[in-house]
Amino acid sequence: MITDWTLWLEWFIKALVIIFALLIGFAYLTYYERRALARMQTRIGPNRAGPYGLLQPIADAIKLIFKEELSPAKAYKFVFFLSPILTLLPSIVIGAVIPWGATVHWFGRDINLYLADINVAVLFFAAIASVSVYGIVLAGWSSNSKYAMLGAMRSTAQMISYEVALGISLTPVILLANSMSMREIVEAQRSMWFVVYQPLGALIFWIATLAEVNRAPFDMPEAEQELTAGYHAEYSGMKFALFFMAEYQKMIIVSAILAVFFFGGYLGPGEAQYPILGPVYMFAKIMILLFVMIWVRATWPRIRYDRLMSFGWKILLPASLATVFLTAVGILMFDVAKNALWMWFIPVSSMLVFAICVIGVYQALRRLTYERV
Amino acid sequence: MTLDLALFLVLACIAVASALGMLLSRNTVYAALYLVLNFITVAIFYLLLGAPFIAMAQITVYTGAIMVLFLFVIMLLGAENLPAPNALPWQKPLAIALAAALFAEAAYLLIVKARSLGNVLPPAEAINATENLRQLGVALFQNYLLPFEIVSILLLVAMIGAITLTKKEKGARNG
Incomplete structure (x- = not known):
């Protein structure tokens, strides 16, 4: 029996590692994004501070720390102070349930490469994601300014709408893994990644998380041209930096969740023999998924607000319900018929639904474009 | 056991204080925030009782969805400040x-x-949490399937009713 205090020490160290990894991840994600965006726009990007501009995030941090903190005269001071913290917390809290790897033997004992393996981890993610709206709403309200308020309104409506599709698109994963524990979900993907079984589910989940973290093309709440940065318009200095940090940490977290749910998490060749490779694979998968997010931002224009809403409710929600139904049918037929071919019914049928969705969107856009009344 | 008791006492104080704060606050946004805090403490009570599923459902449904809608409506109507008490x-x-x-x-x-x-069963040791979840699923979808479906249809009808009530009829605009 290992003494109690070493267990506490282990948890403490792991929590510190996760928080610092997210902090450094945030700093260098901004650098990664600026460099990648610059390349896509045939610019060079930040390259002055340090070799290849690697010290740029640190320079930015120092600048933000020494900036003057302003707060509007008519702001609700306490909430105004609280909301950046409320925005940042959920992304760190979700980090606790993500499995970064399996178990390694260090210092003569088994160390799990995750902080907590709770058996309702999927629900935990949904719960914390739903709470993360508060920071943004309260920031908009407490600033007592109309642009901030409009940004917060848009953001609330958007996040509530896309949360529905997000929650439902988690169900196929639970059905396929037959568990709500993130670790068991990863282990269930040893034979096949879930993205192969349920490509449409992965796509819906990814689109919904893009809307949840307010990334382009769903960055309505910020919309620089219309709302002058939306809900955080009145914030400056470190408070603004906290909002910024929250957005980028959420990007990292949702990429990690997507990797866990659909892309095999920490699994990869040689991982079974050398579990320490797990975090490396996880890191690589997160980097690739983050690159796709940046790529989307560089390529796609912002979607108009009414279209954003109708896309969420009329396309994503029915499609996610269809994925749940088809996954359940596939698994049921597999159980009844004991024929592995039925598992392939799931991807084929979900791709069919995807095709119907694409045709539907295309027709609707054509109608909107050519039928002037 | 003593740690649980200490946790419970602290949480109970927070729950009662936030409920009182919700009732006494003159600003509706603050009242809503006190209620959010109260819901979260209730969720932690469920965790203490060994019911993680209900705890997470509590946070997702009440804290995450319903209270956000409350706040949304309060802000949309600009009804932050209650008028002075005008009691009967x-x-x-x-x-x-x-x-x-x-x-x-x-x-x-x-x-x-x-x-x-x-006799009340000691909940934490009654069943472990995974079994808990499984039993919940079996209870909802096998033992009580019919009531479950009836409740679902009832909620659906309520939802459609709300939409119908708020939607203007096509002819009504001109008339």
Whole structure:
């Protein structure tokens, strides 16, 4: 029996590692994004501070720390102070349930490469994601300014709408893994990644998380041209930096969740023999998924607000319900018929639904474009 | 056990304080925030009782969805500040009488009838959490499938009703 205090020490160290990894991840994600965006726009990007501009995030941090903190005269001071913290917390809290790897033997004992393996981890993610709206709403309200308020309104409506599709698109994963524990979900993907079984589910989940973290093309709440940065318009200095940090940490977290749910998490060749490779694979998968997010931002224009809403409710929600139904049918037929071919019914049928969705969107856009009344 | 008790006492204080804050706050946004805090403490109570599923559902449904809608409506209507209390003359004595009756009933049940309330299972050790989840699924979708479906249809009807009530009829605009 290992003494109690070493267990506490282990948890403490792991929590510190996760928080610092997210902090450094945030700093260098901004650098990664600026460099990648610059390349896509045939610019060079930040390259002055340090070799290849690697010290740029640190320079930015120092600048933000020494900036003057302003707060509007008519702001609700306490909430105004609280909301950046409320925005940042959920992304760190979700980090606790993500499995970064399996178990390694260090210092003569088994160390799990995750902080907590709770058996309702999927629900935990949904719960914390739903709470993360508060920071943004309260920031908009407490600033007592109309642009901030409009940004917060848009953001609330958007996040509530896309949360529905997000929650439902988690169900196929639970059905396929037959568990709500993130670790068991990863282990269930040893034979096949879930993205192969349920490509449409992965796509819906990814689109919904893009809307949840307010990334382009769903960055309505910020919309620089219309709302002058939306809900955080009145914030400056470190408070603004906290909002910024929250957005980028959420990007990292949702990429990690997507990797866990659909892309095999920490699994990869040689991982079974050398579990320490797990975090490396996880890191690589997160980097690739983050690159796709940046790529989307560089390529796609912002979607108009009414279209954003109708896309969420009329396309994503029915499609996610269809994925749940088809996954359940596939698994049921597999159980009844004991024929592995039925598992392939799931991807084929979900791709069919995807095709119907694409045709539907295309027709609707054509109608909107050519039928002037 | 003592750690659980200490946790419970602290949480109970927070729960009662946030409930009082919700009632006494003159600003509706603050009242809503107190209610959010209260819901979160209730969720932690469920965790203490070994019911993680209900705890997470509590946070997702009440804290995450319903209270956000509340806040949304409060902000949309700009109804942050309540007007000065304009109580009806008979309201206060009636409220005091009803509160006293409720308190007396609760005290009677707790003190006098406590022995006859039946044995309560110690929840944390009753079943481990994974089994808990499985049993919940079996109970909802096998043992009580019909009531579950009826409740679902009831909620759907309520939702459609709300949409129908708020939607203007096509002819009504011109008339």
